[in-house]
Amino acid sequence: MRPPIPHAITSFVAATLLSVSVPVSAAENTRFERGSEVYNQQCAACHQAQGQGIPGSFPPQKNHTAQMYNATDGIGGRRYLGHVLQYGLTGPIKVDGTSYNGNMPAWGGALTNQQMADVLNYVLTAFGNEKRVAGEFQPYTPEEIEAIAGKDLSGKDVYQLRQTLLGQSPEQSRTKATPVRSAPELSLEKSIRDPLYVAVQNSGIVKVLPSKQAWPGVAGAHYNALSPDGSRLMVSGFKTGNVYVLNTASGEVMASVPIGEVAQGVKISPDGRYGLAVAPTQGDVAVIDMNTLELVRKIPVGKVPHNLVYSADGTLAYVTLQGEGALAVVDMRALEKQRQIPTPGLKTPHNIDISANGQRLWLRDFTGNVGVLDLASETMLKTFKVGSGHGGIDVVPGEQYVATGAISASVVTIIDSESLKIVKNVDVGVGPHGVRASRDGQFIYASVTADNHIAVIDTQSLEVVRREPVGGQFPFWLAVPGNP
Numbered sequence: 001m002r003p004p005i006p007h008a009i010t011s012f013v014a015a016t017l018l019s020v021s022v023p024v025s026a027a028e029n030t031r032f033e034r035g036s037e038v039y040n041q042q043c044a045a046c047h048q049a050q051g052q053g054i055p056g057s058f059p060p061q062k063n064h065t066a067q068m069y070n071a072t073d074g075i076g077g078r079r080y081l082g083h084v085l086q087y088g089l090t091g092p093i094k095v096d097g098t099s100y101n102g103n104m105p106a107w108g109g110a111l112t113n114q115q116m117a118d119v120l121n122y123v124l125t126a127f128g129n130e131k132r133v134a135g136e137f138q139p140y141t142p143e144e145i146e147a148i149a150g151k152d153l154s155g156k157d158v159y160q161l162r163q164t165l166l167g168q169s170p171e172q173s174r175t176k177a178t179p180v181r182s183a184p185e186l187s188l189e190k191s192i193r194d195p196l197y198v199a200v201q202n203s204g205i206v207k208v209l210p211s212k213q214a215w216p217g218v219a220g221a222h223y224n225a226l227s228p229d230g231s232r233l234m235v236s237g238f239k240t241g242n243v244y245v246l247n248t249a250s251g252e253v254m255a256s257v258p259i260g261e262v263a264q265g266v267k268i269s270p271d272g273r274y275g276l277a278v279a280p281t282q283g284d285v286a287v288i289d290m291n292t293l294e295l296v297r298k299i300p301v302g303k304v305p306h307n308l309v310y311s312a313d314g315t316l317a318y319v320t321l322q323g324e325g326a327l328a329v330v331d332m333r334a335l336e337k338q339r340q341i342p343t344p345g346l347k348t349p350h351n352i353d354i355s356a357n358g359q360r361l362w363l364r365d366f367t368g369n370v371g372v373l374d375l376a377s378e379t380m381l382k383t384f385k386v387g388s389g390h391g392g393i394d395v396v397p398g399e400q401y402v403a404t405g406a407i408s409a410s411v412v413t414i415i416d417s418e419s420l421k422i423v424k425n426v427d428v429g430v431g432p433h434g435v436r437a438s439r440d441g442q443f444i445y446a447s448v449t450a451d452n453h454i455a456v457i458d459t460q461s462l463e464v465v466r467r468e469p470v471g472g473q474f475p476f477w478l479a480v481p482g483n484p
């Protein structure tokens, strides 16, 4: 047996190294841990585990956030960072000579004030920032973050604050340069014929178009999915960890089922019997009986599951494992995980759809790639670079196209599903995430999170024919009848 000494020495050395600078109080320690948990769950996929970012796509936190914190013009760096968390950031920036022209989603409404304070405290006391913050760092409090909330600002407004902060001209916003469109828009009734259900996350509502009803009672409305007959709408609550079931005839919330800390992807089985909902932090898929509206089981599936799709015959569910670079295959009869399929080339598979013949899975990752996987051979046929950040993916009925969003960019990428080539990046506004086509495949709808509208793309012309405001903040996902 190996003597235990070497291990004891290493941990002693590690403990000593950690405590050389300043003695850390227990309260600071737990705050640091809470912040690191939020960072790893919500920020690391883009800004990376060590805060190093991805050059050109996601700016670093490492050595950089302290520089922003120290800036003194305008509202000052400390309040600026609170604004970035609450309202996001949209516009062209330069960090260490590298340009970014992205969109950071708003976290107000999605994270609690405590979580936003914790994560800022973490970032500013890690990744080299701890050595660069000017003066003695006073941790953010939830009250301080709360005082920044409720101002109806967008990521573009925060961009203007950033320009002032750095003493730069506020003119260069890319969005201001966008030419005014002259083409007349298609009417609302012509562009949205079936009801379109939009989960509006930061307003906690489901917005129904074209009728414009707003259904309340769904805090943190994140993902949603319809039952096959269209009578029930399942909605996940990002903020509450609940899954809600709504009656689509009235908008009434029929049930609210707690499934974990956070609730993400939801889908109702093709036979209408079960609703599956993903609890990423627990690594579970919750199974809800759609008749009794009760939680019947939690299936452990793996690290950071995100969303799912059913096989063509409904006997299996494929669950993306964002934390494992793989899919979990769930047997829908046994309600058990059967096995795992790796997704080479995609480290963080996020959203998923399936071709009508059930032979190909289309996968969208968290950082800006799409992959198409052949199920018979379980090989990745091809991967594509698309807009940056995460987004939805949809095999458009009729199968000519596959469309994907990009929350950190402003395009919906259209891929030809036969030739496996990118046909077009359609400019839809800042931060498109949810993407679903109408059941006849004529229109592709995208929920544009930062500009708060639904963009309608005509699949004949591949042009945007309408931008319909949702009257709420952060439209994240959408459900349409006939295209689950």
Ligand code: HEC
Pocket: 038, 039, 042, 043, 044, 045, 046, 047, 057, 058, 059, 065, 068, 081, 084, 089, 090, 091, 092, 093, 095, 100, 101, 102, 103, 104, 105, 107, 119, 120, 123, 162, 389, 390, 407, 408
């Ligand atoms: C989906 C990807 C994504 C996620 C997730 C994300 N960010 Fe960002 N973040 C970005 C992008 C892109 C930018 C740059 C936006 C731009 O170019 O205008 C940014 C910018 C920032 C900035 C401003 C930097 C500056 O120079 O002004 C801060 C601070 C920040 N993020 C912190 C966070 C924190 C903390 C989290 C987790 C709660 C987080 N981000 C999650 C994509 C992301």
